[in-house]
Structures are given as structure tokens and as C-alpha cells.
Amino acid sequence: MTELKLAQNFSMIALNAQNSLHMTTVKKVALRCMAAAVILEAYLDSIFTQTEDKLILHNDILDQTNIMPYRKIILKPLLHKNDEAGGKLEWWLKKASMLSNSHLIKFEHTIANSLKQTDLLQEIPNLLGCDLYYNSSGVTIREYRSNVQEYTRIAENLRAELLEDGAVTDETICMIWLLRESGCMHDLFSQNELEKVAARMDQLYQRDSLAKAVFPIRIHRGIEIAIKGFLHMKKKIMKIPFASGVNFAFPVLERSQSVFIDTEAWFSNADKRLDDVRARLESNGHAFTVLQEGQIPLIKIDNIVYMAIPQAIYSRVPIHGVRLLPKRPI
Amino acid sequence: MSRQRSMETILTSDFISIGELVRLTNCRYSTLKFYTEENMLPFEQAEEKLTRRYKREETVARILLIKKLKIDGLSIPQIKEILNKDK
Numbered sequence: 239m240t241e242l243k244l245a246q247n248f249s250m251i252a253l254n255a256q257n258s259l260h261m262t263t264v265k266k267v268a269l270r271c272m273a274a275a276v277i278l279e280a281y282l283d284s285i286f287t288q289t290e291d292k293l294i295l296h297n298d299i300l301d302q303t304n305i306m307p308y309r310k311i312i313l314k315p316l317l318h319k320n321d322e323a324g325g326k327l328e329w330w331l332k333k334a335s336m337l338s339n340s341h342l343i344k345f346e347h348t349i350a351n352s353l354k355q356t357d358l359l360q361e362i363p364n365l366l367g368c369d370l371y372y373n374s375s376g377v378t379i380r381e382y383r384s385n386v387q388e389y390t391r392i393a394e395n396l397r398a399e400l401l402e403d404g405a406v407t408d409e410t411i412c413m414i415w416l417l418r419e420s421g422c423m424h425d426l427f428s429q430n431e432l433e434k435v436a437a438r439m440d441q442l443y444q445r446d447s448l449a450k451a452v453f454p455i456r457i458h459r460g461i462e463i464a465i466k467g468f469l470h471m472k473k474k475i476m477k478i479p480f481a482s483g484v485n486f487a488f489p490v491l492e493r494s495q496s497v498f499i500d501t502e503a504w505f506s507n508a509d510k511r512l513d514d515v516r517a518r519l520e521s522n523g524h525a526f527t528v529l530q531e532g533q534i535p536l537i538k539i540d541n542i543v544y545m546a547i548p549q550a551i552y553s554r555v556p557i558h559g560v561r562l563l564p565k566r567p568i
Numbered sequence: 569m570s571r572q573r574s575m576e577t578i579l580t581s582d583f584i585s586i587g588e589l590v591r592l593t594n595c596r597y598s599t600l601k602f603y604t605e606e607n608m609l610p611f612e613q614a615e616e617k618l619t620r621r622y623k624r625e626e627t628v629a630r631i632l633l634i635k636k637l638k639i640d641g642l643s644i645p646q647i648k649e650i651l652n653k654d655k
Binding site: 241281284388391395396397398399401402403404405407409410423547 | 601
């Protein structure tokens with residue numbers, strides 16, 4: 239059993255299902271908060287020297303041999319070659335969350351690699367990469383997948399501490415703040431639980447000094463959270479059978495839920511179509527099983543069942559193929 | 569302010585919280601809460617609204633037994649009966 243630090247724990251939740259090769263708005267929201275998690279982790283580990291209301295960080299901390307590589311990547315640009323830097327906790331958190339894209343990418347790779355080395359994170363192909371438009375233009379799409387057991391352990395421990403009466407640890411206070419700022423609350427708590435969590439946060443704010451210091455700080459950017467919320471809502475709506483039908487006709491609404499795979503020949507029969515789908519899935523490294531053959535085969539790809547419906551799309555020339563639609567209810 | 573206890577400390581403690589039980593057994597919080605409410609997992613609580621404390625060794629052994637009985641195909645009422653006999 240691996241003991242993870244706060245930033246690693248939060249990264250396991252924040253990086254899960256994120257595009258691993260490209261910088262998306264949603265991933266940027268996660269990375270900003272992961273950078274802030276590093277500051278909180280350092281704060282909890284008493285790396286800062288506290289003077290009145292300021293937290294001072296000395297440059298020599300970067301020369302320590304046992305410093306975590308991801309921590310060094312965040313702290314180094316904040317020190318700016320100075321001997322020391324100082325500010326309130328809010329100042330440090332905001333500075334870390336506003337690091338440039340190149341710093342955030344470097345940080346992402348470092349922390350993802352450290353988790354990959356312990357088999358806690360892996361990169362898997364995304365089905366969208368099989369779509370005609372992506373495949374023919376050479377765009378590969380891969381995503382992060384956190385180790386299910388470790389993800390569950392982190393999430394359930396958090397739920398247990400927050401939803402149960404009694405003391406709450408500092409790590410949990412920091413995690414709940416990070417989840418709020420990254421817009422990940424809905425991933426871990428149901429609508430009913432969110433009300434309890436809100437009440438618990440109020441209670442913590444009144445009783446706990448760390449919660450009092452951290453909860454009022456805002457590092458999220460409204461526009462990014464709004465985009466994240468919109469994309470989340472769009473994907474959720476497409477799970478309704480009616481919306482799924484609309485998405486079949488207008489896949490541009492949510493392409494990830496309506497993947498088109500082109501076939502080699504026009505008017506090919508069901509078997510040939512299935513062979514072409516198989517070939518595309520194999521070339522992109524997907525694990526799949528054909529559950530049912532026939533005119534509309536059922537294929538289980540990465541644990542989700544899809545219907546492969548024959549379709550032709552029309553651009554300059556008609557292109558025949560199949561559209562993969564998630565089968566609902568599963 | 570209180571820090572999260574390391575796994576090493578948890579493994580040497582006599583009493584642990586439900587969150588620590590989650591970390592030790594890989595069970596879901598809702599599952600453990602259900603077992604607790606069904607009186608399948610005994611706990612101690614100094615006062616209402618304070619942390620429920622579980623005896624580590626005894627509770628972990630119980631959870632493992634419940635898991636095994638579930639794999640054997642027993643229902644929750646049957647498992648409760650077996651646990652009550654063991655008391």
C-alpha cells in the first residue's frame with residue numbers, strides 16, 4: 239500500500255479521465271489546483287517559516303536531496319532566483335495557480351510520471367481517437383486513468399471523514415477546498431451529500447483554524463469553471479435516450495458520444511463492417527469484445543457497451559461506415 | 569489542526585476511525601456505514617456527534633469475514649445471524 243502526499247492524492251482525482259496529450263480547459267483547471275495542492279502540502283509539512291501573517295520560503299529548500307521533484311517544479315519559479323520569498327497563504331496559492339502553461343505542463347508530466355512508476359496512473363486510448371475526423375488527420379487522443387483501487391480509497395476516505403460526525407484531518411480540509419476550486423465536487427458527492435458537505439464546511443469554518451484560513455481563498459477562474467460545467471452538462475444530457483438520438487443525427491453536439499468509423503467499401507455487408515471496426519479499435523489499442531453480431535452489432539469497448547449502427551455521411555463524396563452509440567440503459 | 573495518521577501508525581493503533589477503516593480494508597464508506605447501522609460492526613463513541621471508534625483488529629477481521637461470506641453467496645440477514653452467533 240503506497241502512502242501518497244496531498245498533491246499526489248488530489249492529482250489521482252483531478253487527472254482521472256483527462257486528456258493526457260493535449261492541454262484542454264478542463265485539464266488546465268485541474269493543473270492550477272494541483273499546483274495549489276503542492277503549496278498546501280508544503281504548508282502542512284511546515285516547509286515555510288511563519289512570521290506574523292507571512293509565510294517565508296528560503297531558497298535552500300530547493301537544494302535538499304529529498305525534495306519531491308514535483309514540489310521543486312512548483313516552488314522554483316515562485317522563488318524567482320531570490321534567496322527567499324514571502325507572502326500570505328493566499329498569495330502563495332494564487333501565485334502557484336497562475337503559473338504559465340509551460341510550467342504547468344512540466345509539472346503535469348513530473349507528477350504523472352511519479353504516479354505511473356508506482357502503477358497508480360496509466361494512459362489509455364480514448365475512443366474518440368477512432369473517429370474518422372480524428373483518425374484521418376492523425377490526431378491521437380489518450381487519457382489518464384487512475385488506479386481504481388487507490389482512487390476509491392482516496393475518495394471513500396474523504397467521504398467518510400466529511401459525512402461522518404467527528405474530527406476532520408487537515409488533509410481532508412485541504413482536499414475539500416481543492417475539490418471546490420477545481421469543480422470536482424460533483425465527481426465524488428451526490429446532490430444530497432453536497433448539502434451535507436456544505437453544512438460541514440460551514441461548521442469547519444467556524445471551528446477549525448486551517449479551514450478558516452483556506453476556505454475564503456478563491457483561485458478558480460469563473461470562465462474556466464463555466465466551460466467545465468457546460469461540457470459536463472452537455473455530456474450528461476447526451477446520456478438521455480432522446481438526446482442520444484439527436485446526437486446520432488447531429489454528432490457535432492457531443493462527438494465523444496457518437497463516434498463514426500468509416501468502412502473500406504461502400505455498401506459493405508455486416509461482417510465486413512464489423513471487421514473494419516475491429517481493425518480500427520485494434521490499431522488504437524482498445525480492449526473490446528463483440529457481444530452480438532448481426533445488422534447492428536453490440537460491442538463492449540473498455541467496459542462500455544456500444545451499438546454499431548451503419549450510417550453514411552456526406553461531404554464531397556459519401557462515406558459509408560458505422561456510428562458507435564453507447565447503449566443505454568446498460 | 570490534526571494531521572492524517574500514517575498507515576504505519578494506524579496499523580499499531582487499538583482504535584481507528586471509519587475513514588481509517590476505509591483505507592485499511594478498501595471497503596466503501598457507504599458499505600461500512602451500512603454495516604455499522606445494522607449492528608454488524610461494533611464501535612465506541614464517547615458522546616453523540618463525536619468520532620465513532622472501532623477496535624482495529626476485531627473490526628478488520630469482521631469485515632474480512634463479511635466479505636468472505638458474501639463471496640460464498642450468503643445474504644446480509646444470514647451473515648448477521650452468523651455474526652450474532654459468534655458474539
